[in-house]
Amino acid sequence: MTTIRDVAKHAQVSVATVSRVLNQKGYVSKKAEEAVMAAIKELDFRPNAVARTLYNKSSRMIGLIVPDITNPFFPELARAVEDIALTYGYTVVLCNADEDIKKERNYLDVLKQKYVDGIILTNNQLSFSEVDEAGVPMVALDRVIADHIPTVVSTNKIGAEMATKHLVESGCKFIAHLRGPKGLPTADQRLEGFRNVVEQSAVASVVVEADFHYERSELVTEELLKQHPSIDGIFASSDVTAAGALKAISKMGKRVPEDIQIVGFDGIPFGEMLVPSLTTIAQPIYQMGATAARLLIKLIEKKPIEGSYFELSTDLIIRETTKGEGAAK
Amino acid sequence: MTTIRDVAKHAQVSVATVSRVLNQKGYVSKKAEEAVMAAIKELDFRPNAVARTLYNKSSRMIGLIVPDITNPFFPELARAVEDIALTYGYTVVLCNADEDIKKERNYLDVLKQKYVDGIILTNNQLSFSEVDEAGVPMVALDRVIADHIPTVVSTNKIGAEMATKHLVESGCKFIAHLRGPKGLPTADQRLEGFRNVVEQSAVASVVVEADFHYERSELVTEELLKQHPSIDGIFASSDVTAAGALKAISKMGKRVPEDIQIVGFDGIPFGEMLVPSLTTIAQPIYQMGATAARLLIKLIEKKPIEGSYFELSTDLIIRETTKGEGAAK
Numbered sequence: 001m002t003t004i005r006d007v008a009k010h011a012q013v014s015v016a017t018v019s020r021v022l023n024q025k026g027y028v029s030k031k032a033e034e035a036v037m038a039a040i041k042e043l044d045f046r047p048n049a050v051a052r053t054l055y056n057k058s059s060r061m062i063g064l065i066v067p068d069i070t071n072p073f074f075p076e077l078a079r080a081v082e083d084i085a086l087t088y089g090y091t092v093v094l095c096n097a098d099e100d101i102k103k104e105r106n107y108l109d110v111l112k113q114k115y116v117d118g119i120i121l122t123n124n125q126l127s128f129s130e131v132d133e134a135g136v137p138m139v140a141l142d143r144v145i146a147d148h149i150p151t152v153v154s155t156n157k158i159g160a161e162m163a164t165k166h167l168v169e170s171g172c173k174f175i176a177h178l179r180g181p182k183g184l185p186t187a188d189q190r191l192e193g194f195r196n197v198v199e200q201s202a203v204a205s206v207v208v209e210a211d212f213h214y215e216r217s218e219l220v221t222e223e224l225l226k227q228h229p230s231i232d233g234i235f236a237s238s239d240v241t242a243a244g245a246l247k248a249i250s251k252m253g254k255r256v257p258e259d260i261q262i263v264g265f266d267g268i269p270f271g272e273m274l275v276p277s278l279t280t281i282a283q284p285i286y287q288m289g290a291t292a293a294r295l296l297i298k299l300i301e302k303k304p305i306e307g308s309y310f311e312l313s314t315d316l317i318i319r320e321t322t323k324g325e326g327a328a329k
Numbered sequence: 330m331t332t333i334r335d336v337a338k339h340a341q342v343s344v345a346t347v348s349r350v351l352n353q354k355g356y357v358s359k360k361a362e363e364a365v366m367a368a369i370k371e372l373d374f375r376p377n378a379v380a381r382t383l384y385n386k387s388s389r390m391i392g393l394i395v396p397d398i399t400n401p402f403f404p405e406l407a408r409a410v411e412d413i414a415l416t417y418g419y420t421v422v423l424c425n426a427d428e429d430i431k432k433e434r435n436y437l438d439v440l441k442q443k444y445v446d447g448i449i450l451t452n453n454q455l456s457f458s459e460v461d462e463a464g465v466p467m468v469a470l471d472r473v474i475a476d477h478i479p480t481v482v483s484t485n486k487i488g489a490e491m492a493t494k495h496l497v498e499s500g501c502k503f504i505a506h507l508r509g510p511k512g513l514p515t516a517d518q519r520l521e522g523f524r525n526v527v528e529q530s531a532v533a534s535v536v537v538e539a540d541f542h543y544e545r546s547e548l549v550t551e552e553l554l555k556q557h558p559s560i561d562g563i564f565a566s567s568d569v570t571a572a573g574a575l576k577a578i579s580k581m582g583k584r585v586p587e588d589i590q591i592v593g594f595d596g597i598p599f600g601e602m603l604v605p606s607l608t609t610i611a612q613p614i615y616q617m618g619a620t621a622a623r624l625l626i627k628l629i630e631k632k633p634i635e636g637s638y639f640e641l642s643t644d645l646i647i648r649e650t651t652k653g654e655g656a657a658k
Binding site for chain 1: 388390393397398399401403404405407408411412420421422423424425439440443543569572573575576579598599601602603604606
């Protein structure tokens with residue numbers, strides 16, 4: 001195997017000069033650079049990525065810490081991060097931290113040990129001082145960690161307002177909100193948007209916690225509809241939650257959207273596959289991942305970034321679980 | 330920061346001795362080893378992962394090449410690989426190769442450059458000589474590359490036979506198979522299983538290609554049912570394909586399972602969320618990923634493996650899209 005020493009010998013320069021050329025650091029005369037490039041070509045020398053990592057303290061790797069890749073919100077996000085990373089010559093280390101602070105700490109350690117160039121954190125449990133001390137460029141995705149850590153989120157509150165308004169305008173008189181986990185900022189913001197609209201519109205409302213799990217949502221909805229049989233609209237805090245509600249309603253022999261209308265949140269692909277297909281607030285999931293990756297790579301490469309808070313728009317996608325205009329037939 | 334030199338000085342041994350202790354390579358006297366371990370503890374020395382990679386040519390990283398993490402079959406597989414890797418102190422580099430041979434070649438190169446210890450390949454396009462030449466431990470997951478490359482698959486043909494038998498036993502007289510992409514071994518095996526049963530049972534049958542995409546499957550099914558209105562059973566080559574069929578049937582005003590019964594293949598979570606919930610052949614997705622990861626780590630650590638071909642069982646999960654016994658109400 002050709003080594004950096006062979007290249008130096010062939011080019012009649014020092015090893016340090018070859019190293020400077022490879023890493024584009026420090027002064028090298030034009031003549032020496034040309035000799036090195038010619039030697040690299042002739043000897044078919046491929047600089048060892050690991051040796052360069054050690055020299056540059058850069059591995060051209062990005063860590064992506066998600067709660068759980070099997071939650072259907074995250075594969076598209078991970079795909080976007082990986083696509084952008086690939087374009088810029090970075091690879092992605094995938095970490096599932098299960099919203100477990102011990103796992104997150106362990107990953108932060110492991111990723112630093114491997115000299116990842118930066119980390120994208122989604123929805124983590126770590127305090128901002130811990131994140132800060134890591135001393136690695138970071139971007140927060142789908143949550144805010146601290147003012148000085150660049151952040152990519154979507155308009156959760158505005159999206160929830162759109163969802164609730166759509167239910168009101170489609171004729172709902174008694175709307176339930178199946179909220180996400182308490183303390184999770186995205187879930188709290190969606191609740192806030194829901195409250196804003198029901199209070200302004202003077203429709204009856206009820207809020208219950210259904211977290212983001214399908215089975216839990218099915219149980220909670222069944223219980224809720226027994227207690228309040230006149231509920232005619234449901235705004236669910238995620239599409240998976242909405243799927244659970246749809247299942248419960250169908251089992252109770254009620255019809256969607258004739259008896260009860262439903263709006264979800266997320267815009268994951270399977271919402272379209274449901275029968276009836278799910279009206280939802282779509283987050284620009286791919287764009288969120290891509291924006292976070294581009295932002296992180298700019299930070300890593302010490303390029304200027306335009307602002308540190310990126311709030312991407314959500315959209316109302318009207319399908320078959322509501323009676324509003326534009327519903328697909 | 331404490332360096333290996335500080336440890337050597339503190340332990341009154343050479344740097345080479347510390348290195349031998351850290352890497353557990355070469356002879357070190359018991360006394361020297363104890364001195365080094367004590368020095369490491371006292372100085373709170375953390376050996377640099379990257380420097381160790383260079384020395385050992387091992388990065389404690391595994392490459393996982395999948396076609397596309399947003400295909401709902403792969404997140405659970407990736408999760409399993411990552412869980413097992415974490416247990417053994419490895420991290421996972423995620424690569425989406427889109428069944429594009431150029432992307433796969435590029436990733437093979439990049440992963441080797443980073444000294445990944447091994448690679449798990451799912452459903453790739455590379456020839457086995459290319460894979461062989463990579464010179465890195467490999468495991469093939471969900472496809473066979475070559476006899477000497479350890480392989481983890483599920484019983485595709487047997488699963489397809491179970492699916493088709495279930496449709497026959499549930500009273501279907503004219504069964505369509507929405508087959509997966511031609512040339513994809515898993516899809517071909519499922520077709521073979523389907524054929525075996527329809528030929529034995531003397532029921533009418535028809536086969537059309539619907540690949541594994543939802544929209545395509547919806548279109549193909551609509552066309553198929555117009556041509557053959559007496560079809561009363563569908564075996565779809567994936568759950569996503571089955572969802573597309575379900576949507577087409579529902580749009581045409583036919584009922585499932587009363588008019589047409591459906592069985593999918595894969596066992597991904599969203600099958601349960603459909604209304605009616607999907608009868609399917611479940612692959613042990615998590616177990617497949619975990620088996621592949623354990624196998625790869627054994628290869629990496631030069632431990633013996635029990636065989637090189639692992640075929641895991643598929644199961645018939647009877648839900649609401651068929652009339653068979655045990656259907657959930």
